[in-house]
Amino acid sequence: MTLSKTRAAIMAGVLLASGAASGVALAYQGHMFQARNALYAARSQLLAARHNKGGHRVAALRAVDAAIAQVNIGIRVGR
Template structure:
């Protein structure tokens, strides 16, 4: 298969651009994961300073937020 230099350069350029675009999408998605983790940290902080247990729901919410933080951390690691 004999490709001309111009055609080969176009193919290589298109491949590099596509890879760069995919990398940009991955980084954008990762930024959402970091934003979600920050929101979960804020939620946990608010739950921790709450005085009343609210019939056990505050403790359950803290456990759920902590579990969500662990899952987001795992997702961030996999996304790297």
């Protein structure tokens, strides 16, 4: 298993565990959790990309990380 696949597997496990631990939150924040899952998938793909694409890959990673942070804040506020 490559490093990026390992990271993706770890992230998926963390997401599943956090979803199980917040069962009630899942009921009314499903879209937030789905958005976060999609952002983690996008992050994994960006990490797997070979070249930096003129700095845009790194910029995209920063933007995705910032979006994940905002979604996490929204989930906490929504509890």
